[in-house]
Amino acid sequence: MVPRSLTALAVFALFAPTTSLAATLSCNGGPAPAFPFKVADGWSATPILGNLSRPRSVVVDTKGNLLVLERGKGITGHKIDDNGCVKESKVVVDDPNLNHGLDAHPDGKTLVASTPDIAYEFQYDPDKLEAGARKQLVIGMQGPGHNTRTVLIPRKNTDYLVVSVGSGENIDEGAFQTSSGRAQIRSFNTKTLSVDGSAFSDDNAGKIMAFGMRNAVGLAEDREGNIHAIDNSVDDAYRVSIVTNTVIDIHDDNPAEKVYILGQPNAPNGSFFAGAPYCYTVFDPTPITDVTLQPGDYFALQPNSTFNDGWCASNAARPELILAPHVAPLDIKFGVKKDDDNLYVSLHGSYNTDEPIGYKVMIVSGKYDGGKWTPSAGIQTPSTDLLANQDESNCDEGCFRPVGLAFDKDGEHLFVASDTSGEVFVVKKGNGAFSSFKHHPPAIAVALVLPAFLYALSGLL
Numbered sequence: 001m002v003p004r005s006l007t008a009l010a011v012f013a014l015f016a017p018t019t020s021l022a023a024t025l026s027c028n029g030g031p032a033p034a035f036p037f038k039v040a041d042g043w044s045a046t047p048i049l050g051n052l053s054r055p056r057s058v059v060v061d062t063k064g065n066l067l068v069l070e071r072g073k074g075i076t077g078h079k080i081d082d083n084g085c086v087k088e089s090k091v092v093v094d095d096p097n098l099n100h101g102l103d104a105h106p107d108g109k110t111l112v113a114s115t116p117d118i119a120y121e122f123q124y125d126p127d128k129l130e131a132g133a134r135k136q137l138v139i140g141m142q143g144p145g146h147n148t149r150t151v152l153i154p155r156k157n158t159d160y161l162v163v164s165v166g167s168g169e170n171i172d173e174g175a176f177q178t179s180s181g182r183a184q185i186r187s188f189n190t191k192t193l194s195v196d197g198s199a200f201s202d203d204n205a206g207k208i209m210a211f212g213m214r215n216a217v218g219l220a221e222d223r224e225g226n227i228h229a230i231d232n233s234v235d236d237a238y239r240v241s242i243v244t245n246t247v248i249d250i251h252d253d254n255p256a257e258k259v260y261i262l263g264q265p266n267a268p269n270g271s272f273f274a275g276a277p278y279c280y281t282v283f284d285p286t287p288i289t290d291v292t293l294q295p296g297d298y299f300a301l302q303p304n305s306t307f308n309d310g311w312c313a314s315n316a317a318r319p320e321l322i323l324a325p326h327v328a329p330l331d332i333k334f335g336v337k338k339d340d341d342n343l344y345v346s347l348h349g350s351y352n353t354d355e356p357i358g359y360k361v362m363i364v365s366g367k368y369d370g371g372k373w374t375p376s377a378g379i380q381t382p383s384t385d386l387l388a389n390q391d392e393s394n395c396d397e398g399c400f401r402p403v404g405l406a407f408d409k410d411g412e413h414l415f416v417a418s419d420t421s422g423e424v425f426v427v428k429k430g431n432g433a434f435s436s437f438k439h440h441p442p443a444i445a446v447a448l449v450l451p452a453f454l455y456a457l458s459g460l461l
């Protein structure tokens with residue numbers, strides 16, 4: 001007979017990641033993980049909330065409460081203890097139309113949250129976890145296609161609100177006109193908005209920070225006040241060869257997802273062009289055989305006399321960082337701790353490739369140079385996995401899918417929302433960092449698998 005402890009060891013070994021020991025810790029009374037996960041060496045992680053309604057953006061308010069935008073429900077507030085565990089939860093805003101964007105003003109008195117059409121400001125009391133009257137800040141964002149409207153209140157420019165609206169379809173030619181109000185990021189001085197809100201595409205209210213930005217769901221402000229955006233690039237990419245005039249399918253290896261530095265929100269660069277719908281960024285040049293390009297260069301899908309590789313090279317802004325195609329980055333956050341110059345990136349993942357890819361939170365090392373954050377080794381700086389599913393190749397069967405990221409004030413705890421599994425994780429440095437150290441048997445919540453699968457199938461970000 002096998003001793004009990006050995007059986008337990010064998011079970012654990014079965015699920016142990018190859019790269020690191022899963023520091024799968026727990027909060028007292030916290031949920032078991034919906035899917036087996038692994039965390040980088042020297043870090044620990046545990047779900048702190050489960051069964052939420054598709055949690056998207058997360059933010060920590062001025063009193064250290066965690067706020068979660070739950071799609072189809074509203075905003076929930078959670079009192080957090082010193083370990084990053086939840087003490088108490090409450091519904092702050094009951095509004096099923098809120099679907100993605102959320103930020104908390106550093107004055108501690110207001111929140112901003114978005115539906116596909118409107119960015120609202122809510123009066124807010126962080127001590128009571130209660131919201132009061134709301135007003136419209138930015139309106140007129142409803143459109144076809146991508147429906148998240150990410151909102152960011154810059155900490156160094158607190159009178160401003162940065163809002164991102166994606167394209168109306170995969171290749172949205174109409175969005176090349178900035179008056180369309182699609183595929184662009186704008187910065188609004190909230191002190192000068194109309195009483196009932198200003199239209200997103202009103203150039204007097206919203207100054208363009210970038211256009212041709214196909215779907216920048218993730219926005220972040222670095223320590224120096226610069227806004228960075230992470231863009232989701234085109235599906236089903238192809239190249240019409242300028243040599244043979246034949247169509248080559250290049251979508252498995254191209255184009256890159258990409259991060260751009262947009263500058264300060266109070267001095268937006270109205271001519272910052274991120275390429276869409278005409279120019280996309282090379283990740284792997286191998287399948288593009290008619291010309292010689294490098295990773296990070298632009299290419300046109302179907303070059304002609306107007307829009308071609310040369311036009312793209314001279315008109316589109318170079319990304320600061322490129323990521324593998326289809327990983328679907330939905331948020332970025334900069335490290336908060338004094339010595340933490342990393343960029344944290346959440347990838348929602350996709351299996352619109354030969355193998356599922358993404359479905360994790362990763363770290364890109366960087367440095368502050370000339371008043372701005374830059375990746376430590378240039379445009380191809382490699383990433384390391386921070387929080388990942390145990391077996392990414394199985395993600396077509398169901399996985400957690402990271403969306404929003406938020407650090408607490410000291411940068412000790414990183415909160416990670418996963419919409420498909422209805423979870424929020426806390427991730428922190430150190431092994432055994434939680435009060436009640438416990439290995440969770442990786443419990444697959446069968447009930448979560450089917451909805452997760454169907455949701456993934458819908459292909460929506």
Ligand SMILES: *[C@@H]1O[C@H](CO)[C@@H](O)[C@H](O)[C@H]1NC(C)=O
Binds near residue numbers: 031032050051
């Ligand atoms: C989710 O809710 C179900 C039914 O109420 C419950 O059985 C399950 O334990 C909950 N899971 C989590 C992770 O809280």
Ligand SMILES: *[C@@H]1O[C@H](CO)[C@@H](O)[C@H](O)[C@H]1NC(C)=O
Binds near residue numbers: 273315318
């Ligand atoms: C604005 O962005 C473009 C990239 O599209 C860049 O070439 C230009 O130098 C920027 N202008 C300023 C003033 O930063």
Ligand SMILES: *[C@@H]1O[C@H](CO)[C@@H](O)[C@H](O)[C@H]1NC(C)=O
Binds near residue numbers: 278305
């Ligand atoms: C060039 O290609 C673009 C995008 O495919 C298209 O909209 C435009 O009409 C084309 N122009 C010419 C001159 O063929």
